[in-house]
Amino acid sequence: MTERTGHCLCGAVSFKLVTEPLATRICWCRDCQHLAANGSVNLLVPADGLSFSGVLSEYTKIADSGDEVTRQFCPKCGAHLFAKSSNRPDFRVVRAGNLDDPSSIQPSMNIWAASAPGWACLDPALEREERQPMPPK
Template identity: 90%
Template sequence: MTERTGRCLCGAVSFKLVTEPLATRICWCRDCQHLAANGSVNLLVPTDGLSFSGELAEYTKTADSGDEVTRQFCPKCGTHLFAKSSNRPAFRVVRAGNLDEPSSVQPNMNIWTVSAPRWACLDPALERVERQPIPPK
């Protein structure tokens, strides 16, 4: 198991992962595209494997999956850090780009590919799922 750390752009929020990601996915849903101006690489981790320090602001919206998704971000610099779903409280989503060592993870799947723009660079070696994949157990 590798411990991973990360932070927001201004450093006001920092976090630690003490568990391996259950999945590392490139998400092409329209919400992630709005947040990242592209697909976003997200780690799915057990909720109890994530700790953080600093204040978080939140925004909740109904996602394409139908779940209520609460996105958490730094109120100072606006960096989107985490997300949690109303239907999956045992999991948290962590934005891989905020890791101190983002190369320590490797995406294994493209999700919501039905929403990807025609110009999206989808690695042919990665599994593609048109919408929401089945959650890991």
């Protein structure tokens, strides 16, 4: 197991992952595109494997999946850090770009590929899901 650390843009929020990601995926849902202006590389981790310090702000909305998704971000710099879903309370999504070493992970799948813009560069070597995949076991 590799411990991973990260932080927001301004450093006011830092986090630690003490478990391996259950999945590492590039998400092309419209919400991630709004947050990242592109696809977003996300880690799916057990909620109890993530700890953080600092204050988070939250924004909740109903996603295209029908789930209530709460996105957590730094109130100072606005960096989006984590997300949690009403349908999957035992998991957290961690934005890979906030890792201190984002090269320590490798995406294995494109999800919500049906929402990707025509110019998106989807690696054909990665598994592809048109919408939301089932959670890993």
